[in-house]
Amino acid sequence: MVLSQKGRVGRKPTGGLYKQARKKRRFEMGRTPSFTRVSERNKITHIATKGGGLKVRMLEVKTINLFDPKAKKFEKVDTKAVVENPANRHYTRRNIITKGAVLDTPKGKARVTSRPGQDGTVNAVLV
Numbered sequence: 001m002v003l004s005q006k007g008r009v010g011r012k013p014t015g016g017l018y019k020q021a022r023k024k025r026r027f028e029m030g031r032t033p034s035f036t037r038v039s040e041r042n043k044i045t046h047i048a049t050k051g052g053g054l055k056v057r058m059l060e061v062k063t064i065n066l067f068d069p070k071a072k073k074f075e076k077v078d079t080k081a082v083v084e085n086p087a088n089r090h091y092t093r094r095n096i097i098t099k100g101a102v103l104d105t106p107k108g109k110a111r112v113t114s115r116p117g118q119d120g121t122v123n124a125v126l127v
Contacts, residue, residue: 003030034117056120
């Protein structure tokens with residue numbers, strides 16, 4: 001089964017169904033999520049997008065860019081585990097990182113501000 005990304009969904013305001021104008025197209029196809037996880041190394045992959053662009057996906061993470069608001073400085077630190085993930089409660093157990101996840105670091109807890117599956121990097125702010 002193909003993950004469909006675009007197209008009209010839902011019903012008319014009257015409750016009726018919309019008529020299908022055409023079938024799905026290959027350029028409307030979605031992709032499976034990257035499920036960035038905490039690991040012993042940093043692993044990234046590159047994905048070619050429509051129009052010649054390039055997406056960098058983070059698959060495994062060891063180090064993150066941590067911002068300390070008091071000192072107003074960034075530094076690279078290792079991450080231990082995912083403490084909390086509001087996107088999905090099962091992601092915490094599986095150590096999957098998404099935007100908004102709370103990570104355990106040597107400096108303390110940090111909230112992820114970037115999108116690792118889209119940006120290819122993990123930026124976090126000390127909580």
